[in-house]
Amino acid sequence: MKQQQEVVPAIDRIAVMGGGAWGTALAVTAIRAGRQVTLWAREPEVVEAIRTSQTNPVFLPGIELPPGIMATTDLGDAVREADAVLLVVPSQHVREACQALKPHLSPRLPIVICAKGIEQDTGLLLQSVLADELPDHPVAVLSGPTFAHEVAAGEPTAVTIASDDVPTAGESSLAARMAVALGTQTFRPYVADDVTGVEVGGAVKNVLALASGMASGLSFGANTRAAIITRGLDEIKRLSEALGGRRDTVTGLSGIGDLTLTCSSEQSRNMRYGMGLAMGRSAADIFDGRPVVVEGVENAVSVTDLARRLGVEMPICEAVRAVVIDGMPIQEAVATLLGRPFKAEPRSIDLLLPGPSDTTTLIMEDRS
Numbered sequence: 082m083k084q085q086q087e088v089v090p091a092i093d094r095i096a097v098m099g100g101g102a103w104g105t106a107l108a109v110t111a112i113r114a115g116r117q118v119t120l121w122a123r124e125p126e127v128v129e130a131i132r133t134s135q136t137n138p139v140f141l142p143g144i145e146l147p148p149g150i151m152a153t154t155d156l157g158d159a160v161r162e163a164d165a166v167l168l169v170v171p172s173q174h175v176r177e178a179c180q181a182l183k184p185h186l187s188p189r190l191p192i193v194i195c196a197k198g199i200e201q202d203t204g205l206l207l208q209s210v211l212a213d214e215l216p217d218h219p220v221a222v223l224s225g226p227t228f229a230h231e232v233a234a235g236e237p238t239a240v241t242i243a244s245d246d247v248p249t250a251g252e253s254s255l256a257a258r259m260a261v262a263l264g265t266q267t268f269r270p271y272v273a274d275d276v277t278g279v280e281v282g283g284a285v286k287n288v289l290a291l292a293s294g295m296a297s298g299l300s301f302g303a304n305t306r307a308a309i310i311t312r313g314l315d316e317i318k319r320l321s322e323a324l325g326g327r328r329d330t331v332t333g334l335s336g337i338g339d340l341t342l343t344c345s346s347e348q349s350r351n352m353r354y355g356m357g358l359a360m361g362r363s364a365a366d367i368f369d370g371r372p373v374v375v376e377g378v379e380n381a382v383s384v385t386d387l388a389r390r391l392g393v394e395m396p397i398c399e400a401v402r403a404v405v406i407d408g409m410p411i412q413e414a415v416a417t418l419l420g421r422p423f424k425a426e427p428r429s430i431d432l433l434l435p436g437p438s439d440t441t442t443l444i445m446e447d448r449s
């Protein structure tokens with residue numbers, strides 16, 4: 082009888098750079114998919130806890146990690162044998178992380194960006210940060226609606242993995258190979274090639290989740306949330322298209338999928354932060370003094386700077402920036418947003434709308 086051979090994907094050994102909530106959840110996912118996993122964390126106590134008690138109480142409390150995750154604070158050790166690196170540090174630290182990785186990488190080792198954001202100082206998407214710092218390495222982006230706790234708990238989740246390399250005869254794209262390496266019965270990757278569209282969705286939804294949180298904190302209900310999600314999606318679409326992203330990517334997991342998730346659940350740190358601000362809580366108080374990544378704050382600047390430069394209108398993101406960066410009272414930001422002239426939907430249709438002098442000024446009811 083012919084013996085069945087186990088098919089080992091070309092990407093078998095995975096290094097995860099970042100021992101936060103998402104890095105740990107992805108390490109768990111890769112182990113479940115049968116990969117060998119080494120996780121690098123900055124914090125020795127995270128490495129110690131993973132090694133000794135198979136937990137990460139600092140960033141992923143309440144989750145028992147499966148056996149097999151090797152953890153280290155030595156980056157060289159983490160990536161030496163790897164077939165691919167998952168880069169899971171906050172977006173504003175991706176450049177620094179690439180610089181730290183560079184001396185340890187073997188030639189053309191694939192890197193998967195798992196952070197969501199746009200670099201503030203440069204306005205660059207993270208794929209461009211990698212092109213600057215690690216130009217010879219193939220890059221993919223993993224994004225979509227994924228709360229780390231739910232992924233680590235094994236709840237069914239779907240993600241997008243995108244890469245724009247052209248598959249050669251006999252070899253699939255990097256995104257497809259990563260999908261095979263990470264996919265399980267409960268973690269289902271969809272493969273894409275619009276890296277820009279996928280990245281823009283992930284970055285902008287962080288800012289829009291702050292808006293949704295603020296609306297909740299003001300006790301606005303489902304109508305307001307639906308308006309933020311729908312009009313926010315239009316902002317994602319406009320920025321994405323201006324950067325060369327594909328129109329239909331916004332309807333996928335990295336667009337409407339992640340936007341809906343993050344704008345609808347208090348599991349989102351961005352949403353919780355926006356809620357807290359609207360309820361008059363201080364930034365330090367919202368997360369009980371813990372250092373928590375709220376990508377939407379820095380991305381409110383990077384997204385709107387980029388949009389202004391490209392001439393793309395993003396009124397909700399601008400309103401969020403006015404609040405979290407310029408200190409505008411939230412009620413005033415809401416009134417400004419709602420006081421704009423009425424618009425057509427979709428924008429491409431030519432409707433005869435009243436001119437600015439006919440526009441009714443909307444008075445916000447004071448709910449403070």
Ligand SMILES: NC(=O)c1ccc[n+]([C@@H]2O[C@H](COP(=O)([O-])OP(=O)(O)OC[C@H]3O[C@@H](n4cnc5c(N)ncnc54)[C@H](O)[C@@H]3O)[C@@H](O)[C@H]2O)c1
Pocket residue numbers: 099100101102103104122123124140169170171172174177178195196197198227228229230372373374376
């Ligand atoms: N938590 C989630 O549910 C989730 C899901 C999808 C994507 N993401 C994205 O993943 C990224 C990381 O988020 P997280 O949830 O893991 O954050 P986290 O707060 O749980 O952990 C952040 C991690 O980054 C590390 N870090 C911070 N600054 C660093 C630096 N300069 N160099 C190296 N490491 C550094 C910290 O030590 C920590 O391990 C963010 O871009 C986030 O948007 C998070």
Ligand SMILES: O=P(O)(O)OC[C@H](O)CO
Pocket residue numbers: 197225226227228229287290339342343348349350351352374375376
């Ligand atoms: O907690 P947030 O707001 O950073 O969102 C986490 C993930 O990006 C959701 O997909």
